[in-house]
Every structure is written in structure tokens, then in C-alpha cells.
Amino acid sequence: MPKDGGIGASSKRREDVRFLTGDGNYTDDINVNGQTYAWFVRSDVAHGTINGIDTSAAEAMDGVLKVFTSADFESAGGIPCGWQVTDRHGQPMQEPKHPILAEGKVRHVGDPVACVVAETLEQARDAAEAVELDIDELEPVLDMKAALADGAPKVHDELTSNLCYDWGFVEENKEAVDEAIKSAAHVVTLELTNNRLVANPMEPRVAVADYNRATGDYTLYTTSQNPHVIRLLMGAFVLSIPEHKLRVVAPDVGGGFGSKIYHYAEEAFVTHASKVVNRPVKWTSTRSEAFISDAHGRDHKTKIELALDENHMFTAVRTDTYANMGAYLSTFAPSIPTWLHGTLMAGNYKTPVVYVNVKAVFTNTTPVDAYRGAGRPEATYQLERVIDKAARELGVDPAELRRKNFIKPEEFPYDTPVAVTYDTGNYHATLDKALEMTDYAGFEKRAEESKARGKLRGYGLAHFIEACGIAPSNLVGQLGARAGLYESASVRVNATGGITVMTGSHSHGQGHETSFAQVVADMIGIDENMIEIEHGDTANTPMGMGTYGSRSIAVGGSAMVRATEKIINKAKKIAAHLMEASESDIELKDGQFSVAGTDKSVAWGDVTLAAYVPHNYPLEEIEPGLEETAFYDPSNFTYPSGAYVCEVEVDPETGKVEVLGFTAADDFGNVINPMIVEGQVHGGVAQGIGQAMLENCVYDENGQLLSASYMDYTMPRADDMPMFDVDHSCQTPCTHNPLGVKGCGEAGAIGSPPAVVNAVIDALHRGGFTNVEHIDMPVTPARVWAAMNS
């Protein structure tokens, strides 16, 4: 019986009313009185020496207030990187300066070199055309392996090479892994590319800064997933503005997918420029700029080896990965191929030893950072592809090969050989569920039907695990994080019982305003509509770390639970006073405080009113008012997992792949709002299918991004997608957070790419193309056709 409110109810998303009626308030909707407009002059070569920038003609043009170059930022710091990785030899990664505007050299197409601030957008744009750049083009560094060759041109002259770090994990296990592979009964090897993607949120990035000369206060409105992080990074490391003089507001944000986590140069630019020109400054990215200046995702090249014994039990995994950092280190970039990737290489399996080597490389391309899943899709893709290949080589059922190697339900908590401990899970349950949902047993018959129509049908299975609920601060601190990753919430109860929750999490599509309210409503037993969720403004929310890594309900939700528990405890004290009873006898149910074993009760609203109108109140024992704050730091990651199945038909004449069905059986632990969870899985799967079949960044040999518009970068559309079959009935609640939740935001994008590619390879093998071992994503008709005809 579906609930009609509280935890577990599919409450409709209240925020959709404003989004669907055009009443959202996005950053570009914010116009500050007297605002000016910024237009960036960006490098159109990938690598070059800046001989000079002539701004004189531009500065003489109508409406131009100032043309900025790097000389205007001499006192500012570079854009900081939030994570330091230590390499195999104990050395810190190479960390080049990331200037706000290019200094001395340009390092990727789109690198901002100068910026015009003018009265109107048109004037700024026109004047930007008149800025004369004198740049000597240098040979670009593009291919990662070539970038590490002796004598390769360097992206950063001050570094010793283009190698950011050479990371080994777990370094102590290297010999054991080498030995296990050497002595294995079977070793299955696969080389693959995890294709570079552009996040493409519907709303491009925007930043509006307003400096107040009278007070010395700065306000920055920006399209961010984490306004407090931007305030800290930009204030403390770039512009030297103390937090109490800097307010950062991330209002309605139209999607992020990771690309709006990072502190970008444009944010620091408008903030500084607003003070210099003493006017508000607005910058709105065009879609063309977004393609070359938003951080990209993925871009790994990997060789993976899986060793198995004679009983087909996994004995070791060894990987060798090149990870593209792009031209500069974006905020979290170094952590993605390491701690969000290496720690997942055990997957759902009992592989005893794992060794992951990652070489992170600077190239003359747009910086690369987290994109939905971030490191975990890369890990899952390698592992689930090589297991599929192993099953084929060994002639065993891919589901059975996985099942026999799974960690068993009774073996949790399970210490993996890659540093993390899975608290709970049941992989057999999700696998069985997915096989049942997709009628695995009936597949052969369906394949025959396809064959009769001249099509090749394929069944692709992938299982995944992810580390979410990011993250235990003391652990990530040891791993190189330069920030804590707790979350915060303030719960403010109003006199008549309504509640405002101010959360450090940020909602940009996740539906927090609905699901967070459900949690508080459930705890107190009042209507969801009595609760309002505030987020996105550093002026009225406690210091929080924002939303990414499927962390909001697991970490932000837990902070909110802790703060609400404090509220309830205090309210019970007040209720005990009002009813002249012992606090320990007070029970709260359905918004009523009652004395156990009696018929005495007071309503929630009576207690909250007493807190603010304390005429009859234990003032000598407790303060008036009802407002509490909590900070929650998780003790472990959460580990959502699931089994994904894709069924495809390949046209052997053209290579075109049609996705006939996609099924997701996830274990997210407890679920707050099933409808929102389904929506998150739908979105993630759509992005995963997009990566597997359509999306790709292509640079030419000069470092020009060729797939830099929607004419060439193929976004998934509705007709590329089947109807999704989504289930989350397999629930092993998280053992260490108060809600038992694991997070669901990234799962779809993590589990789906290998399921799609496994299905395509299966279809080709069934069609007799048994020499096709792998096709790199995106599996376009051209690539599939070429593989069939190779």
C-alpha cells in the first residue's frame, strides 16, 4: 500500500510547480541594478605563447569600461585544486598554476585570455572582437602516451613533464598481483577507452557579482552545486576575501552533473571585476563557450587484466590507466581517477588482490573533472567488460560467473583489498531480480525471433557498486582531500509550528525540497507542507559542502535528521513542562506529544508556540526558541549496488544498434521518495546510454574541439531510449547513517554503459562475428559496422 506522505511516499515534487510554469529563478534571471556585462576573449589555439595583447582599440569602443588581462590579476591567486594525490614514490602530484586569465601561454582552446566589461552585452561582445591577440602557436600536446614521451612539448614549462602523477594502488599488493597473474589458470585482457564527455546541463554557467563599495561586501550569484565551497575556495585562495564579506548564492540551478561543482575562473573574474569597475558584472556562458570551458568528464585509456583459477574464481585484477587531466587541474580532478576509481576496482567480487596504476597526464585540452559517477563508471566499465569477455572465453554464463564470484550476503561487512569496507549489500538478490525482470530464460526465443527478422539480438548484463555518501572527512583527509566532506543543516521551527530547514546540500534537479521535507515530516508526524527547505545561499545556510557524489540524502539528510532529533528532544522537554510530566515519559507521534500510559497530550503547535511565547516555560532549565543546527560527518561511504540489463538489436547491414529494453534492479538501501529515485535512475541511465552509444568529444590533430556544438556532439533524445524498467525493492539499508540510505543519483550512469556494450558484443557473437572482442564507446553504427567488417 503506497504511503501518502512521509518517508517512502511518492510525494510529487513541489519544486516542479515553479520549474514547469517558468517561475524558476535561475542565475541569468538575476539582474542587479546598474549591471555591466563581461565577454571573454578565449584562445582559439590549443597551445601558444602570448607575445602581446593589444586592448587599446577595444578600450576606445563605446560602452567599454575596461578590458582585463592577466596583469589585472597579479595580486590574485590561481584557481586552487581541492585534492592532492601522492604518487607511487611518495611524492606530491605536479600542480601547475591555474590563472584566472592566461599568463604567458594559452593551454587549450577556450582558455580565457582577456575579458571586456561593457555597459551592454553587445558592446562587450563587439569590443572583444577588437582585442588583438599576438600568439605564437606551439605544438599541442594531445595524445596521453605521446605526452609522456621524452622530448614531448610541455603544457606547463615550469613542470618537469606532462605527468601529473603516477599512482599505484595498492602499491604493497603489486607483487602479489603480478604473481597471481603469472600463475593464473586464465588471464583475460582488454584494452578500452572511456570516452570523453561534455556534461551539457540544460542551463549553461552564469555568474553575476555585485560589490558594495559602502560596506565592502561582495555578493556572487553563480550556477553552482556547492556555494559554500565556492565561497571558501574563491575567498580564501584566489581573491583574499574573508567569508563574512562574501556571500555566494546558487539559486535555481538547471542541472550540474558534476560540471558545476568546481570553482571556475569566470566566478573569480566577475567578483574581482565588480570591485574594479565599481559596478555589478554579469557573465552568461554561451553554449559554444560551455563546450570548451566547462570541465569535461571521463577520458581514460585502460588496459585491464583479470586472472581466474581453474574454477573460474577471480584471483587478481591489474589495471594500467592513463587519465586525462586536460590543461589545468580542475577542483577535484586528481581524485577522480584515483580515490573514486581505484577503490572500486574490487567491484562486487571477492577478488583477493587488486593493483591499479594510474598515470594522470596534462594535455592541451579543456580540464577534465567529475561527471555523474566520476571514477566509478570508469571502474565499473573496465571490470564488467572484462568479466563479460572472460565468460565468453571460458564458455560460461556471464550471470553465473558473476554470481560465483560475488561477495555473499552473510560476508558483510566486507573488507576489500582496495581500502574500503562495504557495510552491507546483497548482490545475489539484485542479480536475480534483474534476470527475473528481463526474462533471462526466455532470451533465446527472443533472439530467434529477431534472427527471423534479419536482426542480431544481444543481452548485456552488468553489475555495479559505487562508493557514495561522500565522505568520511578523516579518511579523505588522509587520501589528499583539502576539505572536509561533512554536511550541515539548521532546523528552524517557527512559533506556530511550521519549519524551515536550511541545508548545506544543494538541489539542482534532485528534488530535495520535496524529499528532505518528507523526512522531517515523518520524524515529527506533521504534514510535509509545514516544512520548507532552504538551500543555496551562504547567507542563510550553515557551512556545507554541497551536492555531488550521491551524498545529499546520505550525508545532508543525516545532518538534517540529527538537527531534527535535537529539536524533538528539546520539544519533549517543553511538552513535559506543559503537561507536568517527566521528560522520559513523553512520546511524540503524529504531531502529538503524550505522556505514556495517560490520555494527556499537547499538540506540536502548542509546544512550538510555548517555545517562542515562553509565559509558561522552564526558563531556568532551557532557553526559549526552537532552532538547532547539526553537522554530520559519515563514518564510512555508502555502497549502492545493482544489476543492469540491456537488450539490443543490431542491424547487420548498417551496424545500427537499437536499445529494445533497459532494466535496473538497484539496492539503494531505504528509499525516501520512490518516484524521485526512479527519476534519478532514469536520468542516469539516459546519460549512460548517451555515453555508450552517442556522446563523444573529438579533438583534431591541432587540438581543436570538433564536437563542440549540438550539430556534432550527439545528445541522447527520447527516441534513443526504450521504456526503462526500474526496481529498487532489494534493500539492504546502510548500517551507519540514521536513515539507512545509500544514495541513487549516479547509479544509472555507472551501471549502464557496460550493459549496453556487453549487449552489442553479445549480439555480434550470436550473429557469427566472433572475432569482435570489443568496440569502444560510443558504439555508433559506423564503429559496429567496421567491427563486423574487419
Place this chain on the structure above:
Amino acid sequence: MKLSDSRVIAAPRDEVWAALLSADVLKDCVPGCQEMTGSPEDGFEAVVVQKVGPVKATFKGGVTLSDMVEPESLHLSGEGKGGAAGFAKGGADVKLEEVPEGTKLIYDVEAKVGGKLAQLGSRIIDGFAKKMADQFFERFQQTVEGPGEEDSADGEAETDEADGEGEKKGWLKRTFSS
């Protein structure tokens, strides 16, 4: 992108060579050329208006001649900056061989684009570059040979920014015959 081709021009090699070094000839032959000034020794300054796919821009840039072996071969290179549209640059190795019909002009062209041109026009840039090269050498042939020997090339009608055909043919004949 790279392309190679050749064509036979019904004119003596010296005459073809001289035409290659003439700013006026280059102005008439570079598709979309609005201005061309300068000399073979100091290089030429040019303003060219072109439309590549969705991007139309005025390119300002220079053309330099190098590796000149009179009257056999030279290297022509140019770079045009189109402001917000990005840039286009290219080079051509040109060889002139004496053949019974006149002079065989052999060229290897390499071109590249950057910025918005690459971002938005990459799918059509190969075809565009080929069209530009074909138009240039087609016009060059006609300019050197003079009017009446061949119909104008298919591509020329599309380049409405260029000067009228009739005017320049007459002009060249007069230049070389004077």
C-alpha cells in the same frame, strides 16, 4: 586537412610565375578577397570575407611567399584572423613545370582552422578548403589565360563577395601585354 591537385595553364612559365607574385592577381583570385596589398618581398596584407557553414566573417591577415626558386617553385602561406569566428591558416607548395600545352601548375595545400570555425564548421571544412583551393586555381588559370577559353568554374557563382569576372580578365591581359 590536406589536398593536392594540378592543372595545365596555357601560358608560358615566366608569365605564370609573374602572375603568382602579383598582388592584383592574388586579389582577384583569392575567393572573397576585398583587399590585397604588398609585394612578394614584404608579403601581402589581405582582407577576405568568407562564409564557412554557419560562420561568416571578415578575415584580416597576411600572405607570405617563401622558398622562391624562380620560375619553378614557391611556398605560399597565409593566416587570417576572423575575430570571434576564429582563424584560418594554410600553406601551399606550388610547382611550375613546362609542358607542351604551356605550364603545369602542381599544388599541395594544407589548411587548418581554429576557434568557432572549427567548433561549428568542422564537418564541412574539408569540402570548404577544397572548394577554396579549386576556386583559387581556377580563377588563377582564367586570369592568366584570359577570357573566352573556358567557362567559369562551378564554384565561382557562389562567391558573391568577389569582384566581377569580366572586369579582371580584361585587366590582366592589359597588364601583361603592356
